[in-house]
Amino acid sequence: MIAEIGHYALVLALALAILQSVLPIWGARVRDAALMGLASPLAFGQLALIAVSFAALTHAYVTSDFSLVNVVENSHSAKPLIYKISGVWGNHEGSLLLWVLILALFSALVAGFGRNLPERLKADVLGVQATISVAFLLFVLITSNPFARLDQPPLEGQDLNPLLQDPGLAIHPPLLYVGYVGFSMAFSFAVAALIEGKVDAAWARWVRPWTLTAWLFLTLGIAMGSYWAYYELGWGGFWFWDPVENASLMPWLSGTALLHSAVVMEKREALKVWTVLLALLTFALSLLGTFIVRSGVLTSVHAFAVDPARGVAILIILVVFVGGSLALYALRAPSLKQGGVFAPVSREGALVLNNLFLTAACAAVFVGTLYPLALEAVTGEKISVGPPFFNNTFGPLMLPVMLVMPFAPLLAWKRGDATRALNGLLGAIVVAVVATALVAGFVRGGPTLAPLGVGLALFAIVGAFAEIAERAKLFRASPAESVRRARGLPSSAWGGALAHAGMGVTLLGVVAATAWESESVTALKQGQTVQIAGYDISYDGMIQRQGPNFRSTVAKLTVRKDGTVATRLEPSRRLYTARQMDLTESSIATFGLSQLYASVGEARGDGAAALRITYKPLVTLIWFGSIFMALGGCLSLADRRLRVGAPRKSARALPAAHPAPAE
Amino acid sequence: MTIDASQTAFPSPRRRGASRKRRRLALFGLVGIVLAAATALVLTALDDTIVFFRTPSEIAQRGETPGTRLRLGGLVKAGSISHDGPDVRFTVTDNARDMPVTYSGLLPDLFREGQGVVSEGVLQDDGTFKADTVLAKHDENYMPKDVADRMKAQGLWKGDEAGGAK
Numbered sequence: 001m002i003a004e005i006g007h008y009a010l011v012l013a014l015a016l017a018i019l020q021s022v023l024p025i026w027g028a029r030v031r032d033a034a035l036m037g038l039a040s041p042l043a044f045g046q047l048a049l050i051a052v053s054f055a056a057l058t059h060a061y062v063t064s065d066f067s068l069v070n071v072v073e074n075s076h077s078a079k080p081l082i083y084k085i086s087g088v089w090g091n092h093e094g095s096l097l098l099w100v101l102i103l104a105l106f107s108a109l110v111a112g113f114g115r116n117l118p119e120r121l122k123a124d125v126l127g128v129q130a131t132i133s134v135a136f137l138l139f140v141l142i143t144s145n146p147f148a149r150l151d152q153p154p155l156e157g158q159d160l161n162p163l164l165q166d167p168g169l170a171i172h173p174p175l176l177y178v179g180y181v182g183f184s185m186a187f188s189f190a191v192a193a194l195i196e197g198k199v200d201a202a203w204a205r206w207v208r209p210w211t212l213t214a215w216l217f218l219t220l221g222i223a224m225g226s227y228w229a230y231y232e233l234g235w236g237g238f239w240f241w242d243p244v245e246n247a248s249l250m251p252w253l254s255g256t257a258l259l260h261s262a263v264v265m266e267k268r269e270a271l272k273v274w275t276v277l278l279a280l281l282t283f284a285l286s287l288l289g290t291f292i293v294r295s296g297v298l299t300s301v302h303a304f305a306v307d308p309a310r311g312v313a314i315l316i317i318l319v320v321f322v323g324g325s326l327a328l329y330a331l332r333a334p335s336l337k338q339g340g341v342f343a344p345v346s347r348e349g350a351l352v353l354n355n356l357f358l359t360a361a362c363a364a365v366f367v368g369t370l371y372p373l374a375l376e377a378v379t380g381e382k383i384s385v386g387p388p389f390f391n392n393t394f395g396p397l398m399l400p401v402m403l404v405m406p407f408a409p410l411l412a413w414k415r416g417d418a419t420r421a422l423n424g425l426l427g428a429i430v431v432a433v434v435a436t437a438l439v440a441g442f443v444r445g446g447p448t449l450a451p452l453g454v455g456l457a458l459f460a461i462v463g464a465f466a467e468i469a470e471r472a473k474l475f476r477a478s479p480a481e482s483v484r485r486a487r488g489l490p491s492s493a494w495g496g497a498l499a500h501a502g503m504g505v506t507l508l509g510v511v512a513a514t515a516w517e518s519e520s521v522t523a524l525k526q527g528q529t530v531q532i533a534g535y536d537i538s539y540d541g542m543i544q545r546q547g548p549n550f551r552s553t554v555a556k557l558t559v560r561k562d563g564t565v566a567t568r569l570e571p572s573r574r575l576y577t578a579r580q581m582d583l584t585e586s587s588i589a590t591f592g593l594s595q596l597y598a599s600v601g602e603a604r605g606d607g608a609a610a611l612r613i614t615y616k617p618l619v620t621l622i623w624f625g626s627i628f629m630a631l632g633g634c635l636s637l638a639d640r641r642l643r644v645g646a647p648r649k650s651a652r653a654l655p656a657a658h659p660a661p662a663e
Numbered sequence: 664m665t666i667d668a669s670q671t672a673f674p675s676p677r678r679r680g681a682s683r684k685r686r687r688l689a690l691f692g693l694v695g696i697v698l699a700a701a702t703a704l705v706l707t708a709l710d711d712t713i714v715f716f717r718t719p720s721e722i723a724q725r726g727e728t729p730g731t732r733l734r735l736g737g738l739v740k741a742g743s744i745s746h747d748g749p750d751v752r753f754t755v756t757d758n759a760r761d762m763p764v765t766y767s768g769l770l771p772d773l774f775r776e777g778q779g780v781v782s783e784g785v786l787q788d789d790g791t792f793k794a795d796t797v798l799a800k801h802d803e804n805y806m807p808k809d810v811a812d813r814m815k816a817q818g819l820w821k822g823d824e825a826g827g828a829k
Binding site: 234341342343344352353356357360363364367368371381382383384385386388389392393396397521522523573581582583584599600601602606610612 | 682683686689690693694697698701704705707708709711712713714715716734746748749767768769770771772773783
């Protein structure tokens with residue numbers, strides 16, 4: 001009964017979404033306040049109904065209602081509660097339900113918080129948002145109904161794919177989806193602006209918080225997915241350049257570009273046409289990501305249950321939305337007014353450079369991800385584009401981004417002073433050069449370019465705070481005065497600095513963990529010892545353990561440093577009984593920022609254990625960096641100026657109000 | 664609908680024809696250079712780094728030369744797996760021809776005799792294949808898509824409907 005309520009609520013939500021996609025936009029055309037006013041209540045109603053539907057499916061999972069096909073295929077009564085809940089989105093149908101739930105949540109947030117939006121823009125935005133909702137609700141109801149019943153319910157379910165039974169993957173999809181779906185707001189705002197034929201600084205100011213929210217969740221989602229792949233897939237790699245990973249990286253890159261070009265538009269009214277295009281493309285890439293993950297057209301280590309027919313449906317949605325919005329763009333963009341001019345060396349100039357390289361890097365990832373598909377369609381030849389391609393293209397294209405990043409905040413709008421900016425970065429440059437020299441001189445092994453990578457990372461980290469130092473008059477005023485000034489800076493200045501530093505921290509982790517990792521793949525007999533990076537690891541034997549829905553064979557390892565026991569590692573292999581599926585469970589010990597990573601192979605006849613043990617220096621920085629980026633996003637979001645009704649003020653006063661390098 | 668110019672928040676910008684034109688030209692020049700560089704980068708990288716997918720029969724037919732980097736796909740031949748310390752030997756077959764593979768490292772969880780496997784590595788002088796990556800997938804029914812398609816096309820493998828995609 002509860003499942004039927006969930007199904008029915010979903011159908012009702014579709015009905016509301018259809019109304020919401022037509023009436024407010026019609027109202028905005030004929031200037032009917034009543035019709036436009038319908039947008040918000042419809043958005044709230046849609047959210048409530050989809051929430052009921054989602055709750056119904058969650059209830060079915062928690063109570064192990066095996067009369068639902070979806071529950072049978074993805075759950076098991078012995079599964080821990082957290083994985084019963086995460087099982088709701090650990091499958092195709094449920095994850096799409098989560099998708100539409102988050103979409104409806106964003107609509108409702110605009111309806112609730114967008115009080116200072118002009119009535120017509122708000123009606124258009126919610127209307128466009130509802131068309132996306134209609135498409136995906138139809139998709140769920142027609143091709144992927146999570147509430148389908150079975151005539152003969154089995155007594156037990158088939159369990160969730162064991163790889164997904166992990167706390168990291170329980171929260172990874174919701175984070176990622178908030179990111180993907182959050183970019184729909186930028187899309188809806190862009191389409192609404194094109195319908196209205198009006199884009200200005202105020203528009204950029206309204207779009208920014210939504211883009212920032214989506215971006216920070218996407219950042220966390222990607223980092224979470226990367227950490228999951230690192231410890232769960234048992235290879236110890238943190239990024240595989242896999243199509244599914246690339247699918248989330250592409251919207252991140254164009255979303256990052258969008259965040260920055262929106263700043264230019266907000267402050268200087270420049271780059272309008274480009275910003276609107278980026279907003280459309282970012283969501284298009286999010287849809288492409290959904291398509292890649294859900295259709296399984298690309299061989300991927302992450303793709304699970306896939307169905308080509310559903311892929312075609314998502315492809316149609318993709319074509320309609322991307323094609324439609326780009327057609328509207330082609331029609332309307334030429335009429336958008338040009339903004340202010342700027343010198344090549346200026347804040348705008350630096351941000352243009354950032355956009356240029358981020359988009360080029362995004363395009364390189366796009367080509368590498370989709371080229372195999374295109375080639376196979378044309379010639380039938382199957383190829384794989386692996387990490388070397390991405391390292392050779394993405395790396396060089398991101399290099400200028402990292403180099404310019406610390407300069408941009410130090411340059412004034414309109415016309416910047418390069419010498420002054422360079423002076424402000426003197427400290428960062430000294431740190432970078434000294435670090436490069438020290439690493440090159442004292443750290444053995446690794447590629448010859450690795451010390452330069454460390455230098456670049458430190459330049460980005462220290463340089464990120466140069467703007468704060470300058471504005472706080474560090475070393476030029478008394479320490480107390482500097483602290484007072486630093487505290488008085490808007491939180492968005494701190495947010496930007498923290499996010500930029502986060503990029504540097506992640507780069508440092510990537511460079512150190514790839515250049516100086518030491519690995520040993522060995523077969524050890526009980527009592528034997530292997531040495532890695534100064535740690536002696538001895539194998540003490542295998543034991544058996546029983547988990548809630550699995551049996552595991554655990555290899556006991558003792559890690560000693562200079563003869564004293566530092567820690568114990570217990571890599572294991574689990575056999576999930578419901579699916580008769582084997583799974584490697586790695587074991588990780590963290591020393592400071594570095595990690596010792598162990599995984600064990602299948603048991604062998606001769607009593608030896610096949611072990612892979614890797615020491616990864618500074619590897620945790622990769623994810624700490626992402627957390628800093630997300631925290632930076634939070635700080636920027638907390639800035640009063642973004643939330644309070646600033647757009648009410650005449651936008652004309654804004655560009656002139658910020659002549660100094662002050663943000 | 665038409666665009667009402669009076670709605671835009673800004674008056675039309677002052678005419679600064681020449682300077683603006685020059686700056687736009689410089690901007691487009693920069694964009695052009697970066698895009699050209701990026702395209703060159705992508706094309707050379709594609710040329711150097713793509714890896715072709717082959718089954719053992721295709722390697723024989725095409726007479727692939729030793730030293731070529733390939734993705735080898737097929738089934739793990741029953742009874743062919745042997746261990747020597749951390750080194751593993753197994754044979755990949757497409758039921759027409761076999762290819763002996765050596766690999767040093769831990770095999771993925773779903774590596775099984777009779778199951779599909781994709782390994783990436785280099786063809787050796789002695790006719791064996793030295794793999795540095797071995798992939799098997801997360802699905803218990805998994806037959807790597809590349810392998811299934813290719814072997815179906817050659818009529819060598821009749822996957823049950825559940826194979827590959829669920």
